[in-house]
Amino acid sequence: MEPTVSNSPEDSRYEIRDGDRLLGVAAYQRRGDQVVFTHTEVESDAGHSGLGSTLVRAALDDVRSQGGTVVPMCSFVRGWIERHPEYRDLVAAEA
Numbered sequence: 001m002e003p004t005v006s007n008s009p010e011d012s013r014y015e016i017r018d019g020d021r022l023l024g025v026a027a028y029q030r031r032g033d034q035v036v037f038t039h040t041e042v043e044s045d046a047g048h049s050g051l052g053s054t055l056v057r058a059a060l061d062d063v064r065s066q067g068g069t070v071v072p073m074c075s076f077v078r079g080w081i082e083r084h085p086e087y088r089d090l091v092a093a094e095a
Helices: 051-065 075-083 085-090
Strands: 004-008 013-018 021-031 034-042 069-072
Touching: 004 051, 013 051, 021 051, 034 051, 034 075, 051 069, 051 075, 051 085, 069 075, 075 085
Parallel strands: 034 069
Antiparallel strands: 004 013, 013 021, 021 034
16 A cells, blocks of 8 residues: 555644554744644555655645645754755745
């Protein structure tokens, strides 16, 4: 089964799952239209490579689709955006 990413606003995080199995999360805090990413974590023994990238890409695409911006406080999200310049326009001006 291919991992899927969904937003869990009640838990303030994006989740990547393989069926019912939680493989990772990207935690955030909302500030109006801003999404402040605070922590990203994926299972190291999940048997999938690139889970963190899949998770972050889907989360950022979701923020973009809602017209929001991001504050990448999490080092993984910040580094991912630096390596993918097509997402730099999502970073809030004061970030």
